[in-house]
Amino acid sequence: MITEAGNDPKVAGLVYITAFAPDKGESVATLIKDPPPGAPVPPILPPQDGYLFLDKTKFSASFAADVEAEKAAFMADSQVPWGVEALSGTISEPAWKAKPSWYLVVTEDRMIPPAAQRAMAKRAGSAVVEVKGSHAIYVSQPAAVAALIEQAARGVKTGGA
Numbered sequence: 001m002i003t004e005a006g007n008d009p010k011v012a013g014l015v016y017i018t019a020f021a022p023d024k025g026e027s028v029a030t031l032i033k034d035p036p037p038g039a040p041v042p043p044i045l046p047p048q049d050g051y052l053f054l055d056k057t058k059f060s061a062s063f064a065a066d067v068e069a070e071k072a073a074f075m076a077d078s079q080v081p082w083g084v085e086a087l088s089g090t091i092s093e094p095a096w097k098a099k100p101s102w103y104l105v106v107t108e109d110r111m112i113p114p115a116a117q118r119a120m121a122k123r124a125g126s127a128v129v130e131v132k133g134s135h136a137i138y139v140s141q142p143a144a145v146a147a148l149i150e151q152a153a154r155g156v157k158t159g160g161a
Contacts, residue, residue, distance in 0.1 A: 006095030012156040014101040014126075015149055018109050018135055021101070021120040022091045029087040031116070040110040051081035062110045064136035071139065096124035102152040103128050104137065104145065111135040127155065 003022055006014045020028050035041070043058035054063060059076035067075065095101075103121035107114050107130055114130075121128045129151070131137060131144045138145045 003091050003094045003096065006099060007093060011095065011099065013099055013152050014096055014124075015152045016101065016103040016121070016124075016126065017145055017148070018104060018106040018112055018117060018137060020112065021094070021096060021103065021124050021126070023094055023123065024092065025090055027088050027090045030090075031120075032087075036113055036115055039113040039116075042111045047084045048081075050084050052084055053079060053081055063134065064139065065108065065110065065134040066140040067134065067136050072136075075136065075139070094124070096126070100152075100155055101126040102148055102155070104148050105130045106135060106137045107132045109133075109135045127151070 002011075002014050002016070003020075005011070020031055022028070022031055040062065043055035043062050045053050045055050054076070056076040056079075059079070060067070060069065060072040064072040064075055101121075101124050103117065103124070103126035105114055105117045105121060105128055109117065112135065118128070129144075129148050131141060133140050133144070
C-alpha cells in the first residue's frame with residue numbers, strides 16, 4: 001500500500017514492517033508466485049465471495065507464533081478478510097525509488113520469508129533493522145516497531161536513510 005501511496009508529496013519516507021515492497025509492474029501475486037525452496041506456505045483459505053482469510057487452526061503458528069495463545073486465538077477469530085483483487089494490484093511507480101525507506105525484517109516470519117524481506121529491502125535501498133519474531137511483530141514487540149518508526153522520523157528530518 002505505501003509503495004504507491006507514498007508518492008503523495010506529503011509523504012517524506014516509507015516504513016515497511018515485514019511487508020511487501022513491490023517494484024514497478026509488480027503485485028503481491030507476482031512476489032509470492034515462486035517462493036524459495038522450503039519457504040513456509042501461508043495458510044490462506046480458498047476465496048469466499050472474493051475475500052481471503054487465514055485458516056484459524058494454523059493462524060497462530062503462521063502469523064502470530066510469538067503472541068500469547070489467548071491473544072493469537074482472538075486475532076484468528078477476529079481477522080478482517082482481504083480482497084482477492086488486492087493480490088493483483090500492480091505498482092505504477094514505487095515511492096521507494098524517490099524517497100528514503102526503512103524496513104523491519106522479522107526473522108521468524110512464516111508469512112513473508114525473511115530472505116524475501118531482505119531482498120525487497122535491499123532493492124529499495126532501505127535502512128534495515130532485523131528483529132526475531134513473527135509476522136505479528138507489531139503485537140508481540142510494539143517497541144521494536146515504534147523504534148524503527150522513530151528512527152525513520154529522525155531520518156527524514158536529517159535528509160534520508
